[in-house]
Amino acid sequence: MNWKPILSTMKPYAPGRSIAEVKRTYGLQEVNKLASNENPYGSSPEVAKFLQSRADQFEMYPDVYTSGLRTNLSKHHGVDPEELLISNGSDEMVTIISRALLQPGTNTVMASVTFPQYAHNAKIEGAEIREVAMLDTGDHDLEGFLRVADEKTAIIWVCNPNNPTGNFLPSHVIKDFLDRAPKTALVVLDEAYFEFVTSAEQGNAMQWIHEYDNLLISRTFSKAYGLASFRLGYAVANKDIIAELNKVRNPFNSNTLALGAAEVALADQQFLQECVTKNETERNRYVAYAKENELAIYPSETNFVLIEVPMDADEACEVFLRHGYIVRSGNLLGTPGYVRITIGTEQQNTGLFKAFDEIITNK
Incomplete structure (x- = not known):
């Protein structure tokens, strides 16, 4: 073969x-x-109640538009439903983004020690991987990111807090980076652990998606919400970005029970x-x-x-x-x-x- x-x-x-x-x-x-x-x-005890009471039409495909969860997420985050993309966990979101933007002749920038699926997907798509060593503190070297990024940089991955170090970059640091990052590169702010952050320096990046046309924020229900077995993640970005990524997303990529469980978990703050x-x-x-x-x-x-x-x-x-x-x-x-x-x-x-x-x- x-x-x-x-x-x-x-x-x-x-x-x-x-x-x-x-x-x-x-x-x-x-x-x-x-x-x-x-x-x-x-996970929330309400999730177990939901699953025990659910007798759905299991022969039917899930809602391809994920209307219920998208509506609830849009209210929760104060964004438009069309500014949301639902995925089969954060892993699939990384795959969708990589498949849409990376190809031979492009490059992607990331920390040298971070979520390994960024580099894994870039290799499959034939893109150049530009890894920047962490600072001595374990933080992303965002100045280093700016030095290696160029007109062929398609994606910049900022994992915040970072996996596996746990390091967190304050919102003002992220915003300063966004001001200077190449506008032709999609900056992915991976906030899989966002809910666990207790630092007073954490802001709400969701409010920036209209200020920065090249920003995408990724979240998940696998960590703080305790729904890892359901495999459900989501991204927030402006409508144009979401529309392009939707061309790559597989139809019916999120199952009916997962979507319902996420709605219930989201409601139990x-x-x-x-x-x-x-x-x-x-x-x-x-x-x-x-x-x-x-x-x-x-x-x-x-x-x-x-x-x-x-x-x-x-x-x-x-x-x-x-x-x-x-x-x-x-x-x-x-x-x-x-x-x-x-x-x-x-x-x-x-x-x-x-x-x-x-x-x-x-x-």
Whole structure:
């Protein structure tokens, strides 16, 4: 078969180990998955009620216009329904954007350590990838972005807060960058972890979509809303951008139950805020633990932390596994010497700290 030559240099996504697999391998009764930045508190109880009561016409295709969710999102964000695009998770949104804009002869700019699907999709489309090293703080080097961007730059990816570091750029920094970024390049502001940010320097980028014709904001229901299994994301941009991207989007890319569950979750903002408050409390515990044990930790504004381990990251992950905790090795993320840990519940984090104590003691 005549596969694209670039595929021979690529590997498929390597998922973390499942709870069932870890239980079998280590003979454990309880395993905590803290590797994929899922919400440990689940989703709104109203979602479960919705699913239990739903007896729909499952032989029918979902609403291709996603009218209900788009209407509710437009009210929630104060934008026009035509300024919204619904996707099968943030991953598909990255694919849609890349497919629409990237091709041989174009380039795309991103941080050297960030969400890997940006580069993955660019390779498939044959575009040049221009990665800019992070600053010592772990922040995006936006000045570096401006230096490498040119008239052939099709997409600039700004992951804020950034995955896997958790670093957050204040709104005034983002706005200054938008003022100077090439107008011919689409600036994608990936805000998958937006809801977890508690910094007073966070603004509402949604109000900028009419000021900047080249801005797109990406969000998801997978993280704070706890609907990762439903695979639902969305983008907000001006109508012209959305209209072009809709030409690439597959019809019926979001299923009926996912759309309904997202509407219910969106309406329960009280549950969302409870999750955010608990997450901030537990996030502060990780900061205190790192300080107490003289471990470097990136300044996270998300529901995960990237924290130093005093041994090889893979070896540290093995210790966590033996204690029943699945975390993500920094060796896979471009941050050797660190592990990325999803912030769990109070009980989960207390247990993880005990496992961490063993790593520190035996270093």
